[in-house]
Amino acid sequence: MSHTNSHRWSFAARFRRNAFGWKSALPIQRLKEAVVEIRLVARSDAILAAEGAVLLLEKLSPALEQVDSSSGAIGTAVNRAIDALAPLIAAAKVDSTIRQAWLERLFEALQEDQIPYIERLADAWGELCAAPDMASAWADRLLPITAHVIGPDGQGGFFVGTTACMSALYVAQRFDELLALIDSSRMTWWGYRQWGVKALVALGRPAEALRYAEQSRSAHAPESAIALACESIVLASGMTDEAYQRYAIAANRAGTYLATFRAIVKKYPGRSQAAILQDLIESEPGSEGKWFAAAKDAGLFDLATSLIQASPTDPRTLIRAAREFAQRQPAFAMTCGMAALRWIDAGAGYEITSADVLDAYAALTDAACVDSASRDALNARLREQFEPSAAFAFVGKVLAPYIR
Known part of the structure; x- marks a missing residue:
């Protein structure tokens, strides 16, 4: 039994089932507070912090069932919390019995995730296993159902463990099985095929991985995510100019025009800020004025002045x-x-x-x-x-x- 069971978490009482009403402001605040509480504990006790993270993830969906998610604000807050908490769970040094108990609790939470809120957790399932042998065991457990559901005979079914299975196969380094599973799918969906790209890269076949990612494009595929994967492959191959020309703008689009500019500048320090900004401006004719803050931030005041006259x-x-x-x-x-x-x-x-x-x-x-x-x-x-x-x-x- 874990030594963490006697700890009293402040967030636990706040995340009861249906604890929150329609408005999202309060649950977002409480979620941020809970993550801060867990992170503070992690400074002195990594295992206790991981136990707290598992507990919070268990409680999230039941507590948030009545919250209005139409704006995307609560979903974004939950995703950020998962991004912060999953590494704490993965990094905790515990024996296999405790980790397996954590994974069982989290998988049950995924199965009970009705909205869903915590489905992103499945992307990190392999990392949560923390070791290839445990990841392989979970892959064995999830693979038969996953293969049936996404395969040609699946008839539109859904299995909550599909992405978790792919993540586990990847961490277990069962790359050929992972590629075979994805290629058997009746849908060319990026959510699956991204794991194929990762597998091909891990196998030392970057050119094939790039083609695999490019072939994933469709009317419903996320262009930015595919471009980001392609950019990473090309950059890792040392072809910076090609990465910039083909993928930089699509791969680094952020929430604001200024954030997009800063992301590209940070990733491509060898290019002048003026040249990057000019390429961004030319990529969106008629939106010149929206790049004003980027030009100002770069100290390009003459360009900034011309932009606010143009649109x-x-x-x-x-x-x-x-x-x-x-x-x-x-x-x-x-x-x-x-x-x-x-x-x-x-x-x-x-x-x-x-x-x-x-x-x-x-x-x-x-x-x-x-x-x-x-x-x-x-x-x-x-x-x-x-x-x-x-x-x-x-x-x-x-x-x-x-x-x-």
């Missing part, structure tokens, strides 16, 4: 830039502030209010003072450009009391 740019991003550079580069700040007002008047931005207009005006007046320009001159320019009597002149009406 709509988020006014709040421009206002933040105007405030940031009001003292250091007032001319650039003035350009950003004026562009923010112009795009607000053109209808750009989400739920823009008069407060945003006044924020832009405040940044402009700060920059004008540093630039030795008079406030009267600024107001005259604003009156000329944003005539309050013009149709839909929202900016002019808001600023009218200030620029008379």
Whole structure:
């Protein structure tokens, strides 16, 4: 029996079945707190932390059954928690009896995962086994059902252990069996075929792995995931230029344009930031303004200025830039502030209010003072450009009391 059974976890009482209602904010907060609690324990007791991780993963789905998952926020939070907790479980140094007990509990949780929330855990099943012999034993256990369900006679069935089986085969280094299993599937699904790519790489056949990944493309396949796998293979082969030209943009798309730019810059340090940014801009004609923050972040101020003239740019991003550079580069700040007002008047931005207009005006007046320009001159320019009597002149009406 584990010495961890007597520990009292604070999160345990908070993750009772149906503990949360419809709104996702509270369960996301509680989930973050639980992960922090487990990580703190991991600093002094890795086995206890792993036991806590297993307990939390057991409790997640029942506790979150009533939470609204339509926005994707709770799902993202759960996935991040799994990414943080799975390595703790895998790294814990315990005997095979304890690890097998953990795996049994987690597999039962996967089977009871109705929404589902924790299905991502199956991707790490081989790592959770922690040793090739245990991974092989789990592969033997899961393989017959998996082969039947995904094979030509499966008739559309579903088995929760399918991905876990592939992960276990991979860690057990049973690569030929893994490839045979995937190739027998009636569906060309990337969720399966990614394991084939990994197996071919592990077998020392990168060219074949690359072709295998490329052949996985379809209307429903995740382009970015396939591109990322291909990019990794080509980079590992030392062909940096080819990796960049063929895959860099598709493989590194992130949640924001700035994050995409930073990801590519970090991965390809030999290329200039200006060249990378120009390639990104050309990849999306008509969206030039969305790359403004990336150009600003790289110190490419002339390019940033040209981008905000070419297409709509988020006014709040421009206002933040105007405030940031009001003292250091007032001319650039003035350009950003004026562009923010112009795009607000053109209808750009989400739920823009008069407060945003006044924020832009405040940044402009700060920059004008540093630039030795008079406030009267600024107001005259604003009156000329944003005539309050013009149709839909929202900016002019808001600023009218200030620029008379």
